[in-house]
Amino acid sequence: MSQHSQNNDKPNRSFGEQGNLSDSRLVEIHSHLARDKEEPAEGFSMLPIVIVFIFCGFGFWAGVYLTRNSGEFSASTFDLDAPKLVANMGPMVFEPDLVKGEKLYIQNCAACHQATGLGVAGAFPPIAGSAWPVGNEERVIKIVLAGLAGEIEVNGQKYVGNMSNIGAGLKDAQVANIISYVRSAWGNQGGPVMDTKVAEVRKAIGARGQYSGKEILDQHPLESK
Ligand code: HEC
Structure with missing residues (x-):
């Protein structure tokens, strides 16, 4: 508190007697609260649950959208190597049963x-x-x-x-x-x-x-x- 005490007539007054402090003095005393950063917290802070819900909602919507609008597109449709792969597999091998x-x-x-x-x-x-x-x-x-x-x-x-x-x-x-x-x-x-x-x-x-x-x-x- 020493840096604040120079403007105070009675530097040793306890906070129990705050009634005598001026408003400006009170603001000044508390100014460090606004200035100081929050203590660094350990671990992670939780994501607000609303954001989690919105995010999942988007994911679900995207899935529905793709399912309904992809026209049964398959990545292998335009895979030029696919027919070669199938041909290389040869006929299914018969095993006497x-x-x-x-x-x-x-x-x-x-x-x-x-x-x-x-x-x-x-x-x-x-x-x-x-x-x-x-x-x-x-x-x-x-x-x-x-x-x-x-x-x-x-x-x-x-x-x-x-x-x-x-x-x-x-x-x-x-x-x-x-x-x-x-x-x-x-x-x-x-x-x-x-x-x-x-x-x-x-x-x-x-x-x-x-x-x-x-x-x-x-x-x-x-x-x-
Ligand atoms: C309707 C009765 C009948 C059925 C069903 C039948 N066979 Fe025959 N099979 C015979 C007769 C009778 C002979 C002897 C023909 C002759 O005398 O020239 C014979 C002969 C054979 C022979 C040669 C002789 C021997 O005994 O080794 C083989 C092998 C044979 N059958 C296998 C089969 C198989 C396998 C099946 C099923 C897919 C089959 N048969 C179904 C009546 C039948």
């Missing part, structure tokens, strides 16, 4: 060859343990696509039956899954078959009647086990 294959087998084959693959003695030949579905994959693909009729021999047993062109109404991938399944189920040891192979055989044989045992074995003799 034995679970699907089993399901399709039950639906399309099991009525005759049975879920066990053992067939019905004297009527439907077994696929389990048979040399026909394993080995060269084209033999079994052709049988499934075009059918098989007439006398054949499976595991030393003669059959004179008639299997229709069941695979003709199925997709390449479905036929590939069924055949991959029968070639690996019940202890059979044949490799998986790809859908592209089925497509290739389907194209090669075209729409045709059933094979006879002789015709198909001339093309694809049974491999000796």
Whole structure:
């Protein structure tokens, strides 16, 4: 207070006796309050909540505006590299699916060859343990696509039956899954078959009647086990 005391008659007067101070003196005493800066506060001061609301409101409005007025514009629409990228990915790779294959087998084959693959003695030949579905994959693909009729021999047993062109109404991938399944189920040891192979055989044989045992074995003799 010393800098203010020179104009005061009674410098040691306490503030309890302010009643005797002139207005101008009071203003002068308090002038430093207006002059002094605020004490620097630690941390951050809160943003007024109203501004936060206004800001969020703008963000929301902008989102709605863009959604309604962007005309489904996508950044990739004009990306000249996009078609190249898609082309480089190549065709989707088929993987033989034995679970699907089993399901399709039950639906399309099991009525005759049975879920066990053992067939019905004297009527439907077994696929389990048979040399026909394993080995060269084209033999079994052709049988499934075009059918098989007439006398054949499976595991030393003669059959004179008639299997229709069941695979003709199925997709390449479905036929590939069924055949991959029968070639690996019940202890059979044949490799998986790809859908592209089925497509290739389907194209090669075209729409045709059933094979006879002789015709198909001339093309694809049974491999000796
Ligand atoms: C309507 C009954 C029937 C259905 C359904 C059927 N088959 Fe056949 N399948 C036969 C008969 C009968 C033969 C024997 C044909 C003959 O005697 O010339 C045969 C023969 C075969 C053969 C060769 C002989 C052997 O036993 O190994 C294979 C492989 C075969 N079928 C697989 C299939 C597959 C896979 C399916 C399902 C996509 C299927 N079959 C659906 C009746 C059927």
